[in-house]
Amino acid sequence: MSKRKSKENCLTHGECISQAQRMLRERFCHQKIPGKPFGVESQHKHLLELLKRTAVHGESNSVLIVGPRGAGKTMLLNCVLNELLEVKHVQENVLQVQLNGLLQTDDRIALKEITRQLHLENVVGDKVFGSFAENLAFLLEALKKGDRSSSRPVVFILDEFDLFAHHKNQTLLYNLFDVSQSAQTPVAVIGLTCRLDVLELLEKRVKSRFSHRQIHLLSSFRFKQYLEIFKMQLSLPEDFTDRRFAEEWNQNIKSLCEDRSVEDVLQKHFCSSKDFRSLHMLLMLALSRVTVSHPAIKPTDLLEASRLCTMDSKANILHGLSVLELCLIIAMKHLSDIYDGEPFNFQMVHNGF
Known part of the structure; x- marks a missing residue:
């Protein structure tokens, strides 16, 4: 009887450890968003107010979140969006479009992705548009509510924002900022970047349409x-x-x-x-x-x-190699220095060895 009891206790203890590990792993892998990010309370408040104005009052905005990699830019944005979507009216109305400069490498791909995320493939169909601006205007027009009196607010999130500045003529950025400046559709454009000089990359016409709002995340603790x-x-x-x-x-x-x-x-x-x-x-x-x-x-x-x-990751690769393998690597290094990056074959390595 006592053996069975201890066995059951051990199992319960094991389940507790497993549950604790799962909970902490979710936290470390950013799968579970914290209530409020630590040390960025003022930035959190600023961004929340900004997005509330778009989601609730239909006011267009544009903002850049700037900070080094790992500073918590995405975490801050996710916390704010999470808090915002707790409001029922916002949850039913607001649409999100997430773009990444590493994936959407040109405006054509970006526009295709915007269409897909807004579920407007059927609306666009085989229509031919003269310009990017016409296509984007049509997409936003399609989001009008039944009475056509007001349009659904759209939050555009541009991760790796600086990479969008390398697109031809910066057409996507120009049109998004242009829409956010005009009173056509309630739009919030949020850029995330780790480059402090990102505004220098923007063309004059794009810069003139940007609100110049920046939220800086610097690890000052x-x-x-x-x-x-x-x-x-x-x-x-x-x-x-x-x-x-x-x-x-x-x-x-x-x-x-x-x-x-x-x-x-x-x-x-x-x-x-x-x-x-x-x-x-x-x-x-x-x-x-x-x-x-x-x-x-x-x-x-x-x-x-x-x-x-x-x-050191390179030193790790060499762990466990035999003396012969290490000698061949040394021979390869010598050949690489002699031929200055030119290709060489195994016979040359063997001769060197």
Whole structure:
């Protein structure tokens, strides 16, 4: 009887660990959007007010969210959209179009994607348009409500915004900003970029139609706040299925933050990169070491995770090679220097060896 009981307890404990890992992985992979992003409260408020004016009052706007990679630009935007879509009237009315400069490499592809995301393929059909502007105007006109008195607001999200500036004549940007400036259709154009000089890339006619609103995301927090973020990211919520397990887990995270070796690891990461992406990578590697037999994150797990994060990827490739293979690589390196990037064959490598 006692054996069966301990077996059941072990299973329950295993399920708790599995559930905790799933919850934290969703957090680290940005699959679960946080209530409000940390340290960017003013930017969150500004963007929310801006989008509310478009979604509720039908006012057109354009804005750029600028910040380094991993600063939380997409996370901030998703938090704002999530909060906005909680309002029933907004949820039923607002349409979203998401474009990415890496995928939509020219205006033709971008227009096709806009048509697809607005579900207007049937409306366009085989119609032939004289220009990009006519086509876009037709698409937005098709979004008019039944009484044709007002149009549904559209939020255009342009990720990797600087890449759209390299399109021929910047036609897409010109037309989107032109629509956002005129009172035809309520449109919000949101650009996300990591280039601070992005406005210099815009043509004069495009720049004149842009509102010049910019929201900057810069990691300005100190190490003490970084520790708080670390603790917050690893802690389990109060509504976790097993409250006792959550309390024990959170207590362990608290003692982890007070450990000197953990502080040193975090200080090293903080000095090299403050962004959330690198922190999440560190936490993900540490979390993957948690098992039923190893039920909590220990300082050694973080030390090992830090070592894996900071390892040289090229040096990693050479691990486990035999002496012969290393000698052949050295021979290839010599040939590469001699022939200055010109091609060479295996026989030449063998002769060098």
